[in-house]
Amino acid sequence: GENVEQHPSTLSVQEGDSAVIKCTYSDSASNYFPWYKQELGKGPQLIIDIRSNVGEKKDQRIAVTLNKTAKHFSLHITETQPEDSAVYFCVQGGNKLVFGAGTILRVKS
Amino acid sequence: DTEVTQTPKHLVMGMTNKKSLKCEQHMGHRAMYWYKQKAKKPPELMFVYSYEKLSINESVPSRFSPECPNSSLLNLHLHALQPEDSALYLCASSHPLSGETQYFGPGTRLLVL
Numbered sequence: 001g002e003n004v005e006q007h008p009s010t011l012s013v014q015e016g017d018s019a020v021i022k023c024t025y026s027d028s029a030s031n032y033f034p035w036y037k038q039e040l041g042k043g044p045q046l047i048i049d050i051r052s053n054v055g056e057k058k059d060q061r062i063a064v065t066l067n068k069t070a071k072h073f074s075l076h077i078t079e080t081q082p083e084d085s086a087v088y089f090c091v092q093g094g095n096k097l098v099f100g101a102g103t104i105l106r107v108k109s
Numbered sequence: 110d111t112e113v114t115q116t117p118k119h120l121v122m123g124m125t126n127k128k129s130l131k132c133e134q135h136m137g138h139r140a141m142y143w144y145k146q147k148a149k150k151p152p153e154l155m156f157v158y159s160y161e162k163l164s165i166n167e168s169v170p171s172r173f174s175p176e177c178p179n180s181s182l183l184n185l186h187l188h189a190l191q192p193e194d195s196a197l198y199l200c201a202s203s204h205p206l207s208g209e210t211q212y213f214g215p216g217t218r219l220l221v222l
Binding site: 031032034036041042043044045046049051089093094095096097099100101102 | 113115149150151152154157165199207208210211212213214215216218
């Protein structure tokens with residue numbers, strides 16, 4: 001069946017450093033890849049998404065890259081801040097969302 | 110406005126109780142979803158409504174009964190739940206086409222005693 005592998009499962013960085021989360025998907029027909037951030041006690045919030053007609057998208061400190069040939073996509077957060085601490089999910093979009101297992105990001109100040 | 114609201118925020122119920130979770134959106138979305146999320150896990154899809162009709166039921170036990178009374182509202186009726194049903198229940202909405210962004214509500218934290 002469809003699945004998304006996400007790494008690492010936990011990531012600790014110092015404030016101001018960069019964080020990178022990587023995902024691999026299985027459905028080569030998929031063309032939509034959103035990323036969600038979930039803070040403690042809250043629902044997932046869309047932070048950025050990318051469609052297969054582009055290889056990279058950036059929004060301030062957040063960027064996402066997509067390699068359709070390798071079926072990889074990654075989230076890059078630069079100049080991390082304590083408020084970036086949360087669980088991040090990569091998702092393969094489609095009729096049903098297929099979530100990665102999640103990455104717990106801790107930003108130490 | 111990309112807001113999905115859910116009530117109540119927290120719910121404690123016994124195994125013989127009947128309760129309902131409510132979800133509302135005013136974004137004009139015609140697809141609405143219920144997800145269940147256990148601690149330290151990603152959300153799991155339960156039901157999908159498209160144009161107010163149930164289009165996907167992920168083999169959810171009948172003690173969970175969804176209802177979509179109109180294009181803005183989604184309910185989840187709960188009856189005779191088990192302690193293992195304790196979880197965060199999330200509602201989401203989107204335009205009904207494949208590949209459209211889903212917007213999630215804050216969730217209802219359910220505890221079954």
